[in-house]
Amino acid sequence: MHLAPDPELAAFRQEVRAFIAANLPAAVRRTLERGGRADRAELTAWTRTLHARGWAVPHWPQRWGGTGWDPLRLMIFRDEIQRFPAPETLSFGTSMLGPVLYTFGSEAQQQRFLPRIATLEDWWCQGFSEPGAGSDLASLTTRAVREGEAYILDGQKAWTSYAQYADWMFLLARTDKTATKQRGISFLLVDLRSPGITIQPTRTIDGGAEVNEVFFDSVRVPAANLVGEEHRGWDYAKFLLAHERSGHARVGLAKLRLRLVREAAGDLLADPGFHRRLVALEAEVKALEMTQLRVVSEERRVATGASDPVASILKIRGSELQQAAAALWLEAAGPDAQRWTENDDGSDAASAWLNLRKLSIYGGSNEIQRTIIAKTVLGL
Ligand SMILES: Cc1cc2nc3c(=O)[nH]c(=O)nc-3n(C[C@H](O)[C@H](O)[C@H](O)COP(=O)(O)OP(=O)(O)OC[C@H]3O[C@@H](n4cnc5c(N)ncnc54)[C@H](O)[C@@H]3O)c2cc1C
Structure with a gap:
């Protein structure tokens, strides 16, 4: 590996650092320096500041607001945000759902949701885990049954981070009970204001409530909110988790x-x-x-x-x-x-x-x- 400092990358790092220093409110920096977190209003305002500079979703394709930076620049950008410290954008939208949508979503889904993720207009949460399905995610039992132009959703998600703030959830549901475990799963976008949804906080060991249980009781999800092909949700989830891990x-x-x-x-x-x-x-x-x-x-x-x-x-x-x-x-x-x-x-x-x-x-x-x-x- 060649480690000689690259003047262009050093200048880029400086540019990012200077932008953060000039634009992040001091109070937010202080909260993060204490090890705390930005609240929803602060995160939204900061996401929009980044967006105005063209940096809210730097890793996305340029068509959807990305910067075209190479992986090294993306790494430097992330490193500068974290060490300053400045808030990171909400990963459920920017790092997880966004890439799934611009890779597998319909044109209508892309047009509707991607711009709103980039400005944090919509707060997304991730509905994968269930009480009996964590590491063995393919054991999930939440089911979605197709009825005309909608799916009827029943079941439960667990450990859903920040569901209490969320407008939407992307989730995995079983759409074919007869197929092998991974085959009968679909990837759906669910409006959390739909009737039949109950969100209950789970108190954690630190006394906080960042995770929740989310219950679905005959919730109607328009068929247009299916991402990609029916029963192929596992493939999209694997793609998303690879993004999340990096x-x-x-x-x-x-x-x-x-x-x-x-x-x-x-x-x-x-x-x-x-x-x-x-x-x-x-x-x-x-x-x-x-x-x-x-x-x-x-x-x-x-x-x-x-x-x-x-x-x-x-x-x-x-x-x-x-x-x-x-x-x-x-x-x-x-x-x-x-x-x-x-x-x-x-x-x-x-x-x-x-x-x-x-x-x-x-x-x-x-x-x-x-x-x-x-x-x-x-x-x-
Ligand atoms: C704070 C927090 C936030 C979370 N947020 C979200 C969220 O927003 N959305 C979401 O969908 N999920 C979320 N999760 C859930 C998280 O993804 C799961 O907790 C995780 O996948 C583990 O699943 P589990 O809790 O069911 O544990 P289990 O899978 O039951 O695992 C229990 C233990 O057994 C071990 N184990 C299990 N299988 C194996 C194996 N095959 N080989 C070796 N060891 C094994 C595990 O490593 C673990 O130590 C969150 C969890 C936490 C703690």
Whole structure:
């Protein structure tokens, strides 16, 4: 790998950094610097600021508002957003559904939904997991039965992040009970204001309510909201999950968390044992950054839309390092960590430590990622 600094990329990084510095409200930056999250109004305003600059959906095709940047520029952009820190756009629309729609959606679906994702006019959530279908997603039992020009939807989703804010959900439902597990699934777009939908918060270990159960009782979904072909939803879901995984290294966030540790540590930095562990973690984050750079450089040679199993390595390491940084933050906070307030925005050491357990579970658990590496990279 050639690591000599490229002046054009350095200038690009500077341009992104300067734009964020000039346009992100200081209050939002402060919230994120504490480890907290932007609220809906702040995220919407920031998404529109990015959109006005042409940067809300940089990875999309130019026809739909993308920038045409190569993978290295996309990586630098994401890294700068995370480390500044500035809010990332809502991934359910921009990183998950968007690519599915511009690849497999009808022209009418693309025209209707893509521009509204790019400006966060519509808040999307992801309805894949169910009580009996997480890692083994193809076991899902929510069913959609075709009746004339609509599907009638019955069943339940679980762990739906931010469904309480969402306008729409993209989901997987079984449309053919007789087919093999993966074959009879379809990908539907559901307006959450439809009659028959109940959303119930699930209280998590940090005391927050970022995830929900969503129940469907004879919900009418227009047949025009089927994405691609009926019964082929599994293929679209696999495509989407490959997209989701490639963003999971989150090196910028690991850097931010280590900054929080340094700030909280104070006198502890003079303790050789603590200092050694902090520096070792910083070196690990640097190593992940190098690995990410190698993977992203090679991405240029991977056909668009093809899944890249090496991304599983980034997901595992990225989640482990963020969790390790959160553990050090907890240690640095010492007795202060006991004064935490129950919340799910990770804005203090204790709630962050608890909340970040999720990183090795969602987006395909780390055990599942290891199996992918074993099979597809190591050939075991
Ligand atoms: C905070 C949070 C937010 C989430 N948001 C969403 C969302 O917005 N939308 C959505 O659809 N889902 C969401 N999920 C669900 C998430 O995708 C699932 O939790 C995940 O896929 C794991 O499924 P499960 O919880 O059913 O656990 P299980 O699949 O039951 O796994 C339990 C344990 O067994 C291990 N395991 C399972 N199968 C294997 C295997 N074959 N080999 C080795 N080990 C295995 C797992 O790694 C895990 O440790 C979210 C989850 C969390 C925690």
